[in-house]
Amino acid sequence: MSSELKQSYLFARLDEEQIQRVEAMSRRIRLSDGQHLFQAGEKATRFYLVTQGQIKLYRLALNGNEKVIEIISPGHTFAEALMFQESPNFPVNASTIGETELYSFDNTAFLGMLRESVDTCFRLMGDMSQRLKRLIKEIDDLTLQSATGRVAGFLWGRWNAGKANGNTIELNVPKGVLASRLSVKPETFSRILHNFSEQKLIQVHGSSIEVIDEEGLYRHAESAGICGGSLSPDL
Amino acid sequence: MSSELKQSYLFARLDEEQIQRVEAMSRRIRLSDGQHLFQAGEKATRFYLVTQGQIKLYRLALNGNEKVIEIISPGHTFAEALMFQESPNFPVNASTIGETELYSFDNTAFLGMLRESVDTCFRLMGDMSQRLKRLIKEIDDLTLQSATGRVAGFLWGRWNAGKANGNTIELNVPKGVLASRLSVKPETFSRILHNFSEQKLIQVHGSSIEVIDEEGLYRHAESAGICGGSLSPDL
DNA sequence: CCTTTGTGTTGACGTTTATCAAAGATTGTC
DNA sequence: GACAATCTTTGATAAACGTCAACACAAAGG
Numbered sequence: 188m189s190s191e192l193k194q195s196y197l198f199a200r201l202d203e204e205q206i207q208r209v210e211a212m213s214r215r216i217r218l219s220d221g222q223h224l225f226q227a228g229e230k231a232t233r234f235y236l237v238t239q240g241q242i243k244l245y246r247l248a249l250n251g252n253e254k255v256i257e258i259i260s261p262g263h264t265f266a267e268a269l270m271f272q273e274s275p276n277f278p279v280n281a282s283t284i285g286e287t288e289l290y291s292f293d294n295t296a297f298l299g300m301l302r303e304s305v306d307t308c309f310r311l312m313g314d315m316s317q318r319l320k321r322l323i324k325e326i327d328d329l330t331l332q333s334a335t336g337r338v339a340g341f342l343w344g345r346w347n348a349g350k351a352n353g354n355t356i357e358l359n360v361p362k363g364v365l366a367s368r369l370s371v372k373p374e375t376f377s378r379i380l381h382n383f384s385e386q387k388l389i390q391v392h393g394s395s396i397e398v399i400d401e402e403g404l405y406r407h408a409e410s411a412g413i414c415g416g417s418l419s420p421d422l
Numbered sequence: 423m424s425s426e427l428k429q430s431y432l433f434a435r436l437d438e439e440q441i442q443r444v445e446a447m448s449r450r451i452r453l454s455d456g457q458h459l460f461q462a463g464e465k466a467t468r469f470y471l472v473t474q475g476q477i478k479l480y481r482l483a484l485n486g487n488e489k490v491i492e493i494i495s496p497g498h499t500f501a502e503a504l505m506f507q508e509s510p511n512f513p514v515n516a517s518t519i520g521e522t523e524l525y526s527f528d529n530t531a532f533l534g535m536l537r538e539s540v541d542t543c544f545r546l547m548g549d550m551s552q553r554l555k556r557l558i559k560e561i562d563d564l565t566l567q568s569a570t571g572r573v574a575g576f577l578w579g580r581w582n583a584g585k586a587n588g589n590t591i592e593l594n595v596p597k598g599v600l601a602s603r604l605s606v607k608p609e610t611f612s613r614i615l616h617n618f619s620e621q622k623l624i625q626v627h628g629s630s631i632e633v634i635d636e637e638g639l640y641r642h643a644e645s646a647g648i649c650g651g652s653l654s655p656d657l
Numbered sequence: 658c659c660t661t662t663g664t665g666t667t668g669a670c671g672t673t674t675a676t677c678a679a680a681g682a683t684t685g686t687c
Numbered sequence: 688g689a690c691a692a693t694c695t696t697t698g699a700t701a702a703a704c705g706t707c708a709a710c711a712c713a714a715a716g717g
Binding site: 372 | 673674675676682683
């Protein structure tokens with residue numbers, strides 16, 4: 188297991204002894220598709236590392252509307268930033284997408300360890316810093332971009348991320364979830380993809396999308412401007 | 423000056439010697455209204471503490487549209503989270519609202535100091551943690567609430583924050599800026615306030631707003647739900 | 658005191674995107 | 688392979704906001 192831990196950014200700098208301690212405070216969790224891990228409002232006493240599958244972090248409105256804030260893939264931790272609050276409660280709900288495996292770690296035990304490893308503190312701060320930046324980018328997208336712009340930006344980002352795969356983007360997430368992640372209704376998402384198809388920018392085959400006209404796509408996305416980094420670096 | 427530093431959350435735990443070091447790396451800045459401090463995209467080598475006036479952090483779209491992300495008031499630091507990135511660039515623009523005084527601190531010097539004070543690391547992490555939470559709340563507001571809901575939520579939050587002042591909220595910021603902070607066009611903001619007035623929820627006198635019907639206001643805002651904390655705890 | 662400039666307000670109108678409803682697709686399961 | 692359940696698409700309609708343009712109002716400055 189220690190190898191699994193070391194692959195994550197956060198634990199990478201721990202020495203053997205520390206890794207062992209972290210292991211000691213960890214718990215293995217296995218969940219099937221659609222299971223829920225925690226709810227917004229619950230006391231947050233542990234944080235998590237995904238090793239398989241995906242976790243969807245989302246918020247709910249009173250009317251049942253759901254907004255996906257983030258989708259966590261293997262190798263990434265989440266809810267670790269809450270450790271530092273007085274009496275932390277999860278600000279989001281978490282549930283699985285697909286068969287999912289994770290470790291959970293005890294906050295207070297980990298805090299104790301942090302006190303002895305400034306290096307790991309720095310890692311953690313780097314981590315939080317990136318998350319902050321991403322959230323700011325997200326707010327930017329929500330307020331300064333149209334729905335069309337967001338979808339274009341997303342596709343463009345994903346296309347750039349995986350150029351290896353020969354112009355094809357695999358949405359490894361249900362379209363509805365993706366739509367929520369992009370703050371668009373499923374219907375609208377569908378229509379936008381349809382439009383892009385008509386404009387010969389992309390071609391949709393189920394849940395894989397072929398990019399035909401990179402530049403055209405970029406033109407739709409570009410209002411982004413200034414701040415580098417695309418919508419959802421990972422996801 | 424050291425007293426001024428110690429009043430801020432971030433520096434509160436430093437001992438005399440450390441405070442002196444921080445002072446040594448600091449620079450005093452005085453700006454008049456509307457001056458700009460830095461632009462999005464610039465290299466970020468310093469972070470800031472506001473001691474007087476206010477700083478508006480905002481992003482610009484290509485078409486000139488402006489979205490205010492945060493308004494920083496005296497006693498608060500900003501841009502400190504960037505220290506932990508490889509080659510940090512400001513993700514936002516910063517300019518003053520009113521006569522403003524601040525200190526700026528050198529990132530690398532401060533990082534050196536951080537290595538010696540786990541306590542301050544923890545402070546900083548607490549700080550970032552709160553910011554993260556606030557941004558998530560913001561995304562929630564943007565996606566799960568209507569413009570009316572956001573304005574109501576804002577008023578309600580501010581009213582609760584300053585119950586001392588006898589039912590009156592002072593917007594110590596131009597309405598246009600506030601509108602942008604709430605992601606609403608100035609025209610719409612004006613109309614929403616007008617509506618609330620007609621519904622006898624509030625009464626507007628220039629830039630001070632009297633709350634008449636707290637509960638009615640809350641009813642408009644309540645879709646917020648779950649996650650405690652109001653829109654913009656400070657601002 | 659009267660311009661001037663920035664800021665807030667009001668009205669008419671247009672666009673984007675949500676909503677509702679229903680029909681097609683997919684997927685998994687027995 | 689057929690059925691159910693879920694996801695996705697499509698169409699028609701409507702609401703919420705944004706846009707544009709003109710106007711009021713205030714503070715600043717000659």
